[in-house]
Amino acid sequence: MLFFIDTANIEEIKEAQSLGVLSGVTTNPSLVAKEKGVTFEERLKEITSIVSGSVSAEVISTKAEEMIKEGQELAKIAPNITIKVPMTPDGLKAVKKFSELGIHTNVTLIFNANQALLAARAGATYVSPFLGRLDDIGHNGLNLISEISQIFDIHGIDTKIIAASIRHPQHVTEAALRGAHIATIPYKVLMQLFKHPLTDQGIEKFLADWNNR
Ligand code: E4P
Numbered sequence: 001m002l003f004f005i006d007t008a009n010i011e012e013i014k015e016a017q018s019l020g021v022l023s024g025v026t027t028n029p030s031l032v033a034k035e036k037g038v039t040f041e042e043r044l045k046e047i048t049s050i051v052s053g054s055v056s057a058e059v060i061s062t063k064a065e066e067m068i069k070e071g072q073e074l075a076k077i078a079p080n081i082t083i084k085v086p087m088t089p090d091g092l093k094a095v096k097k098f099s100e101l102g103i104h105t106n107v108t109l110i111f112n113a114n115q116a117l118l119a120a121r122a123g124a125t126y127v128s129p130f131l132g133r134l135d136d137i138g139h140n141g142l143n144l145i146s147e148i149s150q151i152f153d154i155h156g157i158d159t160k161i162i163a164a165s166i167r168h169p170q171h172v173t174e175a176a177l178r179g180a181h182i183a184t185i186p187y188k189v190l191m192q193l194f195k196h197p198l199t200d201q202g203i204e205k206f207l208a209d210w211n212n213r
Contacts, residue, residue, distance in 0.1 A: 048078035099123025149179030
């Protein structure tokens with residue numbers, strides 16, 4: 001499973017990139033809205049100059065024709081832009097067109113396996129099931145990863161599964177075990193993945209022993 005970072009914050013992206021584990025970036029309108037004093041296009045230029053893997057940029061139009069126009073403009077920013085499209089009938093019409101144009105897509109706001117299957121059949125490069133938001137309403141987000149993974153395997157579908165709306169490190173481990181190809185992770189959770197109290201204690205003891213030699 002690969003790691004993407006789920007943020008539009010440039011400092012977080014630079015730091016994650018410097019760790020050597022980053023394969024891509026996902027943004028969404030809420031994340032972009034937190035970034036002040038920079039346009040979406042400017043921020044996408046910055047991000048794509050740092051990260052060579054997929055950088056998801058979400059369209060805000062709701063009609064297929066407008067999504068297509070908007071996505072084509074965003075795709076001109078850099079070759080590694082992936083157009084993020086919501087899981088709606090219009091969204092999938094746009095995905096079909098993008099796939100014909102050779103533009104990569106990420107179908108977002110996936111909350112059940114049928115939505116993932118539809119998105120894949122429309123030609124989506126990635127589907128993004130939202131784990132945390134399902135957990136928030138008392139469902140089991142991780143079971144959805146297992147279902148999509150099984151369905152894609154049975155039917156030989158090569159659309160990649162991005163485990164999204166990740167809230168904690170256990171989501172990451174479980175998403176990997178259940179067959180997600182990618183987890184897109186907030187910066188805070190990415191840094192939590194590094195931590196174990198025994199690692200910290202071990203370093204402390206090694207250093208103390210070294211200094212007492
Ligand atoms: C995915 O690409 C989304 O940007 C994201 O994971 C949504 O997460 P949230 O539920 O924490 O907003």
